[in-house]
Amino acid sequence: MASQIPNKNSSRPLSETFDDPLKTLSLESVRDNLVRIEDSIVFALIERSRFPLNSQAYDTSYLGNHKGHGGRSIAEFFVRETEVFEAKLGRYQNPEEVPFFADDLAFPIVPPYNYPQVLYPAAASVNVSKDIWDMYFKDLLPLFTSESDDGNYVSAAAADLVCLQALSRRIHYGRYVAEVKFRDAPQDYTPAIRAKDRDTLMKLLTFETVEEMVKRRVEKKAKVFGQDVTLDDKNNNTDPEGEPKYKVNPSVVAHLYSKWVMPLTKVVEVEYLLRRLD
Numbered sequence: 001m002a003s004q005i006p007n008k009n010s011s012r013p014l015s016e017t018f019d020d021p022l023k024t025l026s027l028e029s030v031r032d033n034l035v036r037i038e039d040s041i042v043f044a045l046i047e048r049s050r051f052p053l054n055s056q057a058y059d060t061s062y063l064g065n066h067k068g069h070g071g072r073s074i075a076e077f078f079v080r081e082t083e084v085f086e087a088k089l090g091r092y093q094n095p096e097e098v099p100f101f102a103d104d105l106a107f108p109i110v111p112p113y114n115y116p117q118v119l120y121p122a123a124a125s126v127n128v129s130k131d132i133w134d135m136y137f138k139d140l141l142p143l144f145t146s147e148s149d150d151g152n153y154v155s156a157a158a159a160d161l162v163c164l165q166a167l168s169r170r171i172h173y174g175r176y177v178a179e180v181k182f183r184d185a186p187q188d189y190t191p192a193i194r195a196k197d198r199d200t201l202m203k204l205l206t207f208e209t210v211e212e213m214v215k216r217r218v219e220k221k222a223k224v225f226g227q228d229v230t231l232d233d234k235n236n237n238t239d240p241e242g243e244p245k246y247k248v249n250p251s252v253v254a255h256l257y258s259k260w261v262m263p264l265t266k267v268v269e270v271e272y273l274l275r276r277l278d
């Protein structure tokens, strides 16, 4: 059992805070959590990059049409079955976790955990899982894997799941960001929410300097985490210009954030805010 120690470490996820979540929830703590999830995303991409694209894992005809998985790829089958199993063990009791296939989930067999309920109930169900799924498989995966096949379909799918879960956690965390921003300035957000004015809400919640910093930091993380580590000082794994070779191209990670992660997080924020006064 977790002890009832007040959370002094603002980088821990909200669901691990034990004191009044309304007091500890701040824009700073929420941003700290987003910084921590960056590490998970970069490491997950590095792990997936060990395998080539392995397109058979995404071919919906590869498994044939056997009962129970007809028309599903190995990757989809893997994600669905894992979610059913993890739901049984309580993963989705945590409001920070959003499944990709909510319709299929089993009822938890574990006792409920008293997660802090900080989201506004009518807005908590905001969900962009389908967009994350499509973006990951159609756009992102081909950008950081080589177009070949080594037969490791299940290992690749398992690595995909880790990427997807980290991306989903990060992007759906926009609900928490929006809740904090609303609580900090209800007088600014309320008229735009009542007018259902998406553009104004988007402007209010956007901080371009923060976004620029996030982009630069994730690029740097991809460089730092994605280098070969050797005991001698010289790095043998370099390109012809003497630059270290990275496991995942750092500019792909920056691109992932600027083109998909941050825009989707902001869509989540806007959609959450639109329901915030229901």
Ligand SMILES: C=C(O[C@@H]1C=C(C(=O)O)C=C[C@H]1O)C(=O)O
Binding pocket: 031, 034, 177, 205, 206, 207, 208, 210, 211, 214, 261, 262, 263, 265, 266
């Ligand atoms: C998440 C926030 O809201 C917006 C989205 C950002 C992001 O997804 O990283 C960054 C800045 C804001 O434009 C935030 O303000 O921290």
